[in-house]
Amino acid sequence: MFRKLPGDEAQRLVSTTPDTAVVFRPAVLRTPAIVTLVIFAWRLLAGLVKLLWRHPVASVIVAAPCALACWHGWRWGLTSIAAVVTVPGLWFTLHRPSFLRLAGWRLLAFWRLVWIYRRHWQPVMIISGLGRHLRGRDYLPRLLSIRCTSWADVVTVKMLSGQAVKDWADRLDQLAHGFGARSCRVSIARAGRLHLVFPRRDPLATPMPAVPIPETASVGPVRVGTREDGAPWLLTVHGTHVLVAGATGAGKGSVIWSAIRGLLPAVRAGLVEIWALDPKRMELSFGRSLFGKRYAATPADCADLLEAAVAVMQERADRFAGHQRNHTPTVDDPFVLVVVDEVAFLTAYQSDKGLKLRISAALATLTTQGRAVGVGVLAALQDPRKEVMNIRNLFPDKIALRLDESEQVDMVLGDGARDRGALADHISPIPEQGAGVAYVRLEASPDPIRVRAAYVSDADIRAMAEAVAA
Numbered sequence: 001m002f003r004k005l006p007g008d009e010a011q012r013l014v015s016t017t018p019d020t021a022v023v024f025r026p027a028v029l030r031t032p033a034i035v036t037l038v039i040f041a042w043r044l045l046a047g048l049v050k051l052l053w054r055h056p057v058a059s060v061i062v063a064a065p066c067a068l069a070c071w072h073g074w075r076w077g078l079t080s081i082a083a084v085v086t087v088p089g090l091w092f093t094l095h096r097p098s099f100l101r102l103a104g105w106r107l108l109a110f111w112r113l114v115w116i117y118r119r120h121w122q123p124v125m126i127i128s129g130l131g132r133h134l135r136g137r138d139y140l141p142r143l144l145s146i147r148c149t150s151w152a153d154v155v156t157v158k159m160l161s162g163q164a165v166k167d168w169a170d171r172l173d174q175l176a177h178g179f180g181a182r183s184c185r186v187s188i189a190r191a192g193r194l195h196l197v198f199p200r201r202d203p204l205a206t207p208m209p210a211v212p213i214p215e216t217a218s219v220g221p222v223r224v225g226t227r228e229d230g231a232p233w234l235l236t237v238h239g240t241h242v243l244v245a246g247a248t249g250a251g252k253g254s255v256i257w258s259a260i261r262g263l264l265p266a267v268r269a270g271l272v273e274i275w276a277l278d279p280k281r282m283e284l285s286f287g288r289s290l291f292g293k294r295y296a297a298t299p300a301d302c303a304d305l306l307e308a309a310v311a312v313m314q315e316r317a318d319r320f321a322g323h324q325r326n327h328t329p330t331v332d333d334p335f336v337l338v339v340v341d342e343v344a345f346l347t348a349y350q351s352d353k354g355l356k357l358r359i360s361a362a363l364a365t366l367t368t369q370g371r372a373v374g375v376g377v378l379a380a381l382q383d384p385r386k387e388v389m390n391i392r393n394l395f396p397d398k399i400a401l402r403l404d405e406s407e408q409v410d411m412v413l414g415d416g417a418r419d420r421g422a423l424a425d426h427i428s429p430i431p432e433q434g435a436g437v438a439y440v441r442l443e444a445s446p447d448p449i450r451v452r453a454a455y456v457s458d459a460d461i462r463a464m465a466e467a468v469a470a
């Protein structure tokens with residue numbers, strides 16, 4: 001009651017019970033002005049100390065010119081402002097990376113904390129439903145810190161007791177628009193704390209050329225593109241199976257060809273064999289000479305090739321049994337990567353039931369037993385529905401390129417991936433902006449990573465084929 005009716009208002013309140021003449025008159029305690037002043041002064045002091053503690057550099061930069069102007073006159077104040085502007089300017093011009101690492105991102109974080117996040121925190125939290133206004137008081141999640149990287153703001157938040165990650169994941173749109181960002185992603189920092197990632201710009205907006213062919217022969221992980229944070233996107237192909245899903249024109253070819261490109265030195269060294277199934281006869285036929293005899297286009301040939309891969313797998317399993325549990329690629333036992341473009345042509349859309357059964361059985365056998373003996377599958381498809389691809393869960397690593405519908409994201413990346421910010425259905429259909437852009441969810445981590453595959457042009461593929469033939 002006191003909180004609802006501050007000051008003298010409570011004094012005027014009179015209430016009675018409905019059946020009696022008992023009169024309620026709440027007691028009003030008058031707070032001496034000095035107590036109020038002391039409380040406000042204490043809060044101000046605590047706020048200043050907190051500000052200094054959290055943002056020492058920014059606070060000194062603002063406070064020093066003011067202090068100098070007060071104690072030594074306005075000339076000193078002006079000179080220090082000039083120094084504050086010139087020194088960082090010079091530093092920025094002469095050595096940008098160290099300026100950004102040591103000062104630039106921190107200053108930006110301070111500015112964005114004050115101007116964007118603190119300013120909008122209360123209304124965004126209340127309107128999105130993440131905070132509550134109860135009995136005259138706001139109960140808000142706590143904004144703990146903000147860190148700026150070259151492309152995003154990472155905001156650390158302490159949830160209200162009783163909140164779940166899903167409460168936040170359900171409101172990513174409100175958070176993004178509330179704080180003026182294009183999107184928002186959420187991940188768990190530790191119990192009760194979350195990281196919210198608000199991109200300021202899209203570092204993957206421009207296509208990137210094919211990654212240079214590695215100099216050493218290796219079965220991976222191979223670099224196939226770049227991650228949103230600027231780190232190389234390394235794709236593991238040996239010891240796993242990879243499913244690439246994307247609508248037509250999403251850039252499945254660039255993932256497949258970038259992976260093959262990264263394995264090229266190992267192919268030349270005889271440590272890797274790439275077996276290609278190309279039922280559309282478009283994508284892989286372009287570099288056909290890379291695959292030698294292990295290329296199939298008709299469904300019957302594809303079934304034969306898959307069964308041959310199963311035979312290799314079973315022969316190795318018999319030989320390795322009791323001797324080794326993992327595969328190390330050698331010239332005698334190379335890593336076999338079975339690449340299938342548009343796998344649905346062979347499984348779902350195949351009219352010959354016999355062939356369909358053979359192909360499905362061979363793919364299921366390879367994906368369940370192949371990885372320990374050095375046989376991996378890299379399959380691409382457009383439609384990830386279970387009716388089309390009933391073995392999609394047998395692929396440990398999945399890549400979602402641009403998808404047509406939001407429900408398809410969880411079908412590819414697993415439950416809750418879209419809630420955590422894997423907006424594969426929002427990737428631009430304009431090839432320059434969105435082809436090759438994808439979300440990846442690895443076996444080891446529930447948080448999807450945004451990536452872009454490098455574009456391997458026809459000329460690059462031709463050069464690769466020539467390099468292998470040479």
Ligand SMILES: Nc1ncnc2c1ncn2[C@@H]1O[C@H](COP(=O)(O)OP(=O)(O)OP(=O)(O)O)[C@@H](O)[C@H]1O
Binds near residue numbers: 207435436452
């Ligand atoms: N990584 C990329 N970066 C930039 N542009 C790309 C990239 N990948 C593909 N593209 C562009 O997008 C077009 C379509 O790519 P691609 O054929 O690989 O898509 P797809 O998913 O295989 O489509 P489909 O299923 O119809 O074969 C290409 O012609 C190219 O212009």
